[in-house]
Amino acid sequence: MTITTCVFDAYGTLFDVNAAAREAAEEPGRDAFAAQWQKISATWREKQLQYTWLRATYGVHTDFWTVTMQGLDYALEAHGIADPDLRDRLLQLYWELAAYPEVPSMLAALKAAGMRTAILSNGSPEMLNGAVESAGIGDVLDAVLSVEQVGVFKPHRSTYDLVGQAFGGPRREVLFVSSNCWDACAATGYGFVTAWVNRRSEPVDRLPWRPVHEMSDLTGIPRLAGAA
Incomplete structure (x- = not known):
């Protein structure tokens, strides 16, 4: 799909x-x-x-x-x-955390290919807005979703429901990307295609599910998503 x-x-x-x-x-x-x-x-x-x-x-x-x-x-x-x-x-x-160097060009490549892009985070809306503004990536994001909308932190399943509420469509059309293995594992169990950004070369968590893909940084995301 x-x-x-x-x-x-x-x-x-x-x-x-x-x-x-x-x-x-x-x-x-x-x-x-x-x-x-x-x-x-x-x-x-x-x-x-x-x-x-x-x-x-x-x-x-x-x-x-x-x-x-x-x-x-x-x-x-x-x-x-x-x-x-x-x-x-x-x-x-x-409140002013730097984005990783590859983030702006990666998101721009996804948007240029017609992909919808979003953040789904434990962060509060105010924190996320501050980070997005500081990094200058607001124009390449379609939505910034915070778990505050459901009042529980990831990996509760209701947090992943926010993606469907924002965009609709089948879960298998969503590529979910996280540097937290436990987050990617939970999203796999939810039904998303997942990518674990394993920047520190850690072993995979022993959980009921595994990330579908693993990479060392975000540069390969457009290719993985079919946008390059």
């Missing part, structure tokens, strides 16, 4: 979740943070994701900005850093 719609996870897939910590580490006077920014950023991301899964399991939803702040607070404390100014700076930078 022909792919008509390409849907992307946002954080870690289109936007570099390490960009905020990396940029802060390069600023003057951040020596203590610069010495361990990579570990702090990894813990921040780990806790951010864990808190979405746990809240979905608990049935106690909050917005993604809250779990982003809570994940950062955990990470800073875990690594022995108490610096309110640094915390504020990291949160500010998270």
Whole structure:
């Protein structure tokens, strides 16, 4: 079946979740943070994701900005850093995350081929709008879908329903792309064609489903979708 719609996870897939910590580490006077920014950023991301899964399991939803702040607070404390100014700076930078270098041209190629493009993310609408604007990719996206519309985080099946509500059509006409293996696996189980962007060469998660495709970055997406 022909792919008509390409849907992307946002954080870690289109936007570099390490960009905020990396940029802060390069600023003057951040020596203590610069010495361990990579570990702090990894813990921040780990806790951010864990808190979405746990809240979905608990049935106690909050917005993604809250779990982003809570994940950062955990990470800073875990690594022995108490610096309110640094915390504020990291949160500010998270609203302006850089897109991966291949993202603009990849999305432009999809649009030039007549594909419909969208984001489906745990991010709140305000966070996503800020990231899209900062990256300058709003003109190559047809929709920015947030799980806030259903009040539960991915990989709850209702979150993937948002794609059909926005575009209609068979699920097998959707190529769903994520850097989170668990997200791509769940989307496979839902019925999408999936691509896992495995930037760190990790093993596949042991889950009921597997990603249909695996790649190291997003440059091959137009070819995979039949747009090149």
